[in-house]
Amino acid sequence: MRLLFDQFMKKCEDGSWIHLPSYEDIATQRSQDFSTFIHAYFPTASEQINKEKLSQGRIFTRSFEDGLGFEYVMFYNDAEKRIVCVFQGGPHLQGMPGFFHGGAIATMIDATVGMNAIVSGGIVMTANLNINFKRPIPLCSIVLINSQLDKIEGRKLLVSCNVQSVDEKILYTEATSLFIKLNPEKEFHIKELVLNSAPPA
Ligand SMILES: CCCCCCCC/C=C\CCCCCCCC(=O)SCCNC(=O)CCNC(=O)[C@H](O)C(C)(C)COP(=O)(O)OP(=O)(O)OC[C@H]1O[C@@H](n2cnc3c(N)ncnc32)[C@H](O)[C@@H]1OP(=O)(O)O
Numbered sequence: 001m002r003l004l005f006d007q008f009m010k011k012c013e014d015g016s017w018i019h020l021p022s023y024e025d026i027a028t029q030r031s032q033d034f035s036t037f038i039h040a041y042f043p044t045a046s047e048q049i050n051k052e053k054l055s056q057g058r059i060f061t062r063s064f065e066d067g068l069g070f071e072y073v074m075f076y077n078d079a080e081k082r083i084v085c086v087f088q089g090g091p092h093l094q095g096m097p098g099f100f101h102g103g104a105i106a107t108m109i110d111a112t113v114g115m116n117a118i119v120s121g122g123i124v125m126t127a128n129l130n131i132n133f134k135r136p137i138p139l140c141s142i143v144l145i146n147s148q149l150d151k152i153e154g155r156k157l158l159v160s161c162n163v164q165s166v167d168e169k170i171l172y173t174e175a176t177s178l179f180i181k182l183n184p185e186k187e188f189h190i191k192e193l194v195l196n197s198a199p200p201a
Helices: 002-014 023-041 051-055 102-121 190-196
Strands: 070-077 082-089 124-133 142-153 156-165 171-181
Touching: 002 070, 002 082, 023 051, 023 190, 070 102, 082 102, 102 124, 102 142, 102 156, 102 171, 102 190
Parallel strands: none
Antiparallel strands: 070 082, 082 142, 124 171, 142 156, 156 171
């Protein structure tokens, strides 16, 4: 994992790739904006969200103890509209004995294509996610999740993705997704927010 991280960090040196911040980096810097964000985009639902619970909110993929759940880092290439996620799931993501749970794989795919759609299109939500599980992924192995923005049609963003072994010899999973941009008139400049929270390359 460290070796792959260093290889991608090297690619960041000429500015073609960007090491994306973790959700915690964004949340720590902008948690005071979360209520404003919810109120702007989900005015009806905002009344149903318990403010106390909101302050305890944690992104699902970062809610496990270190090393047991989702360990990952994402890199973004703006020119190619690609995000590569280097993912090493921990032992608490087991489904069939010895392999990752399909829901855990789906979660990481959603997080990766979702981040691609967010930096490309602003505030979006997943409307559809289609996944073909082609080979089981051995528990605790390191994989690459390669996502690509294919098309933007009005409010719709189509993002595809595959999950491969690090040597690219095994294709584990393929997915396509549809994201819908919410209330475009209330632009939240999420791309700047995400990129400005980026840790130094
Ligand atoms: C201060 C801080 C700020 C924030 C910080 C953020 C930091 C970010 C960093 C890190 C994030 C990590 C990233 C995670 C990513 C994960 C994302 C998720 O998992 S999202 C959860 C699951 N998704 C839902 O819960 C959606 C539920 N669905 C809805 O809310 C609506 O259905 C929605 C918004 C998707 C669309 O509803 P409408 O009312 O806006 O739009 P309509 O008119 O229905 O659809 C627009 C067009 O799209 C088509 N469409 C909609 N859904 C479709 C579908 N399922 N299949 C095909 N077409 C569909 C429609 O037919 C329509 O097309 P025509 O304009 O007529 O051509």
